Amino acid sequence: NAGVMQNPRHLVRRRGQEARLRCSPMKGHSHVYWYRQLPEEGLKFMVYLQKENIIDESGMPKERFSAEFPKEGPSILRIQQVVRGDSAAYFCASSPFLRTGNNQPQHFGDGTRLSIL
Amino acid sequence: GENVEQHPSTLSVQEGDSAVIKCTYSDSASNYFPWYKQELGKRPQLIIDIRSNVGEKKDQRIAVTLNKTAKHFSLHITETQPEDSAVYFCAASRRGGSNYKLTFGKGTLLTVNP
Numbered sequence: 124n125a126g127v128m129q130n131p132r133h134l135v136r137r138r139g140q141e142a143r144l145r146c147s148p149m150k151g152h153s154h155v156y157w158y159r160q161l162p163e164e165g166l167k168f169m170v171y172l173q174k175e176n177i178i179d180e181s182g183m184p185k186e187r188f189s190a191e192f193p194k195e196g197p198s199i200l201r202i203q204q205v206v207r208g209d210s211a212a213y214f215c216a217s218s219p220f221l222r223t224g225n226n227q228p229q230h231f232g233d234g235t236r237l238s239i240l
Numbered sequence: 241g242e243n244v245e246q247h248p249s250t251l252s253v254q255e256g257d258s259a260v261i262k263c264t265y266s267d268s269a270s271n272y273f274p275w276y277k278q279e280l281g282k283r284p285q286l287i288i289d290i291r292s293n294v295g296e297k298k299d300q301r302i303a304v305t306l307n308k309t310a311k312h313f314s315l316h317i318t319e320t321q322p323e324d325s326a327v328y329f330c331a332a333s334r335r336g337g338s339n340y341k342l343t344f345g346k347g348t349l350l351t352v353n354p
């Protein structure tokens with residue numbers, strides 16, 4: 124069972140360009156989360172998605188950032204008009220859904236290191 | 241919203257000693273508490289988790305304890321080895337609906353000296 128797959132591993136963009144980060148959850152997982160990690164800091168929640176639905180985007184900046192998890196294909200985190208402050212590691216995690224509603228372990232991908240020149 | 245405080249920020253121990261990392265949380269509705277280990281440049285890896293209906297959980301050299309009344313939980317690593325050196329993060333979340341998101345502490349850099 125392949126783990127959470129993220130690509131690219133490293134992404135370099137110039138200020139003003141767009142960054143597109145991809146995440147394929149583990150097989151059988153229907154919940155996807157995106158977190159951002161700044162150097163020497165913890166992970167900060169950005170957005171929580173299920174297939175075709177954004178459940179919670181309270182941690183994602185209202186401007187320039189968007190996320191989707193289409194019926195087919197990976198989840199995408201999109202950052203438009205990038206600025207230097209967007210430089211960080213972006214991690215995706217996934218978890219399965221159980222009818223009990225109990226929290227399930229979130230398994231992380233290797234992350235995308237975004238550098239803005 | 242939830243706030244998770246983690247201490248200490250750095251911890252250095254001799255190989256074979258025990259290491260304890262402590263976290264407190266603010267939201268009394270939080271009921272799930274995982275711990276992650278992150279090596280430099282790698283993904284966070286889940287090492288143990290505990291739910292609020294349990295006071296303690298053990299897995300070989302790793303144990304976690306939870307005090308719901310005081311709203312704190314701790315990670316205990318016994319017989320530490322150099323390969324335990326990493327950054328450890330605690331986290332907390334609620335159950336159900338949109339509440340599954342994890343709120344993380346700022347991490348503890350554990351160094352195990354041979």
